[in-house]
Amino acid sequence: MPKKRKVFFLSDRTGITAETLGNSLLSQFDDIEFQRTTLPFINSPEKARATVETINLAASNGEPVIIFSTTVNNEIRSILRQSQASFFDPFDSYVPELEKVLQEKSLHVEGRAHGMPDVGRYESRIDAMNFSMHHDDGQTRKGLERADVIVLAPSRCGKTPVCLYMALQHGLFCANYPLTEDDMETRRLPEHLMEFRHKLFGLILSAERLQQIREERRPGSRYASLQQCLFELNEAEQMYRRFAIPFVDSTAMSIEEIATLIMHEKGLRRQTF
């Protein structure tokens, strides 16, 4: 039975930075079961005091409690620091050194990251998402000239999540197109994609994984048979090689990794919002 430890992510805004940093560090300790709580929007001394009470209650059993905090307001931080917990604060750790290197004073204003959006960038992010939804699964051929990338793959290989992720997280215009049996039998790319060959990126999975996913969709169907999965994946890979389309076997990859690989491969600038 693994050791349990309580972890709090504290923020004056969303808590995304505290969570991302904290989870990345905690992932280095996999014998411990972490019980995570995110407390966002701690933007007043009252909320800070209430947070300290919550944490001290959690710490009352005497076991070590860990805090990752990204609040920037000095008064609020000095209150949060009174918690009975180990306090990890990247602003404390890095801002003084950054001020030296950059020869600038920091703002000490809360919630710049993930804060009030620049309207133009917000629009472009929404446009990217709308484009990617409308160009999901080969729904339309219109406007592909605007696409940053066009993801190809057999059905159920994970085109949609990676495209929506790149749209939402990085403001990229992502289309995706399912390779059909017709494409595989003719062994040719759909005509309307030929002119956009440079935008194409292919996905494959292991046949076992694809079978498992399709089986959940249509149990016992030909579509879900191992033989059919092997056929489609093999044809897809040959197609990618024939047309020099970069591709990856994403069986063991997270959506974030697939997206990063595609952006890296295509030299796409990743915006952060």
Add this chain to the structure above:
Amino acid sequence: MPKKRKVFFLSDRTGITAETLGNSLLSQFDDIEFQRTTLPFINSPEKARATVETINLAASNGEPVIIFSTTVNNEIRSILRQSQASFFDPFDSYVPELEKVLQEKSLHVEGRAHGMPDVGRYESRIDAMNFSMHHDDGQTRKGLERADVIVLAPSRCGKTPVCLYMALQHGLFCANYPLTEDDMETRRLPEHLMEFRHKLFGLILSAERLQQIREERRPGSRYASLQQCLFELNEAEQMYRRFAIPFVDSTAMSIEEIATLIMHEKGLRRQTF
């Protein structure tokens, strides 16, 4: 003309942690124009040496260069540290202290965060995304009992992005429903939503902002008129109040903030992938 500084985000995997941490810190220095480069998948000494060359080239003009690095392999990090740059590394800063607090040795294995997905969690994330796409804009009434949250708002108030964000980033099953003029004239919630009242969350915007967004969609239309926007937003707000539906004016909020507020308000556990 603002001071320019080059920033590199280095990682053995996606670079998401380095970017999130770095951008959050850099957002405290808004008089400086940062030129950001993310170099992911630095997972071999060769790639590390190539990275150092890239960075030293960027630093050759003598201006300070900043690195945020989250690689965990000691050999790779020792190579990266040879770069002519200020090196910020949360693993160096925090892992020793975490090892003390947790009384455990860390793994020093790369890419646990955003790394190879647990199949079950991957599935639930994909299921959440599929559910949210199928339940976008009131497309279907089926399966609403499975929804974690149902977002209500007049057309173009930003229901879709926040729902897809919560699905992709936190594995939540999110439906959204557009309040129509019919709903507003009857001043009643759609019948099929009544039984799910406890799952509802409302959005409004400022009328000026909504007009601006709709104007881009349908210039000069009644739909985009300030008067129509005022009417719909006013009716929506009254509806939220009448049925005790929590709501927020998201005019000045980012997608991340709206999502965080909804999850916080509804007590929804946020998964991180």
